[in-house]
Amino acid sequence: GQNIDQPTEMTATEGAIVQINCTYQTSGFNGLFWYQQHAGEAPTFLSYNVLDGLEEKGRFSSFLSRSKGYSYLLLKELQMKDSASYLCAVPRGGKLIFGQGTELSVKP
Amino acid sequence: GAGVSQTPSNKVTEKGKYVELRCDPISGHTALYWYRQSLGQGPEFLIYFQGTGAADDSGLPNDRFFAVRPEGSVSTLKIQRTERGDSAVYLCASSLTHMGAGSNYGYTFGSGTRLTVV
Numbered sequence: 001g002q003n004i005d006q007p008t009e010m011t012a013t014e015g016a017i018v019q020i021n022c023t024y025q026t027s028g029f030n031g032l033f034w035y036q037q038h039a040g041e042a043p044t045f046l047s048y049n050v051l052d053g054l055e056e057k058g059r060f061s062s063f064l065s066r067s068k069g070y071s072y073l074l075l076k077e078l079q080m081k082d083s084a085s086y087l088c089a090v091p092r093g094g095k096l097i098f099g100q101g102t103e104l105s106v107k108p
Numbered sequence: 109g110a111g112v113s114q115t116p117s118n119k120v121t122e123k124g125k126y127v128e129l130r131c132d133p134i135s136g137h138t139a140l141y142w143y144r145q146s147l148g149q150g151p152e153f154l155i156y157f158q159g160t161g162a163a164d165d166s167g168l169p170n171d172r173f174f175a176v177r178p179e180g181s182v183s184t185l186k187i188q189r190t191e192r193g194d195s196a197v198y199l200c201a202s203s204l205t206h207m208g209a210g211s212n213y214g215y216t217f218g219s220g221t222r223l224t225v226v
Contacts, residue, residue, distance in 0.1 A: 008148075033214055042112075042199065042217035043151070087150050094163055094206040095141055096215060098150035 004099035006088050011105045012078055019072050020102045022088030026069040033096065034062055034073045035087040043087055046073070078106050110134075112218035114200050120224045121190055129185040129221045133202030140183050141215065142175055143199040151199055157183060158206050190225045197222050 003025040012018040024032065031050035035043035049055060049064035049071060061074040073086055085101040113132040121127050133140050139158055143151035153167040157177040165175070172190075177183040187194055201215035 035214075042219045043215075044217070045214040048214060089150075094139075094158075095153055095156045097153060098143075100148075101150045103148070 004088060004090060004097060006086075006099040006102045008100065009103040009105070011107060012075075014078055014080060014106055014108050016078050017074065017076050018078060018104065019074050020086050020104065022071045022073075022099060024069050024071070024088070024090050024099075026066065028092065029066060029069075030091045032062075032064055032071050033089045033091075034071075035089060035098075037085045037087060037101065039084070046086075075104075080106050080108070082106050112200055112202050112216050114198075114218035114221050116221055117219065118222045118224075120226060123190060123192060123225055125190055127187050127190055127223065129187075129198050129200075129223070131183045131185070131200030131202075131218060133181065133183070133200070134216055135181075137202035137204055137216075138180070139203045139206045140177060141201045141203075142183070142185050143201065145197045145199055145220070154185070156206070163206065187223075190223075192225045195223055195225045 005023045033048050034046040036046050037043040047062040049062050052064055052066055054061055054063045059076045064071045083106045085103050087101045088099040089096040115130045141156040142154040145151045155165040155168055155175050156163055160177055160180045172188045175185045197220040199217055199220045201217045203215050
């Protein structure tokens with residue numbers, strides 16, 4: 001919705017690194033959020049970027065380029081429990097607008 | 109409370125019936141949001157409250173949907189004359205303040221109500 005685009009699904013191997021991309025409409029930019037959602041559960045906050053660059057938080061890092069309208073979530077040392085949907089979201093008009101989510105499957 | 113609480117967790121109703129879904133936000137959170145999520149999709153915005161008033165109800169799909177938050181805390185989403193297409197997970201979230209410019213206040217989501225209209 002509202003021009004937030006993410007790949008629908010990705011598959012990766014346990015122990016590997018995976019990058020999940022998100023592109024968004026740049027007008028009125030107020031930061032970008034990443035959420036993780038396991039099947040049947042509520043989305044949980046992962047990261048928030050408002051300035052360009054990479055922010056690292058343990059095995060997860062998030063990158064932002066405001067001029068390109070582009071962000072990615074980098075997951076290192078993948079574990080089976082990382083299998084989930086990853087949602088990119090931007091604030092617009094006082095609320096968060098979400099992308100469709102990227103379903104990540106981690107295989108042994 | 110410690111988290112956002114939604115009740116019921118599951119609701120099965122017959123087509124044409126009326127349903128109410130309840131959300132109890134985190135104490136002190138002034139902003140409350142309702143979203144709907146279909147399988148394989150991201151959450152779709154419905155309505156948000158800042159205090160007692162609906163600040164933005166542009167996501168409500170039609171006039172069968174209505175939400176209230178009379179005392180600025182608990183909110184109820186009401187759906188009249190339910191249709192099979194209303195089947196989805198209804199998520200509620202709260203935050204300290206609304207998602208304004210430069211806000212880094214992420215949402216805290218409840219676990220959702222899975223509504224099935226048969």
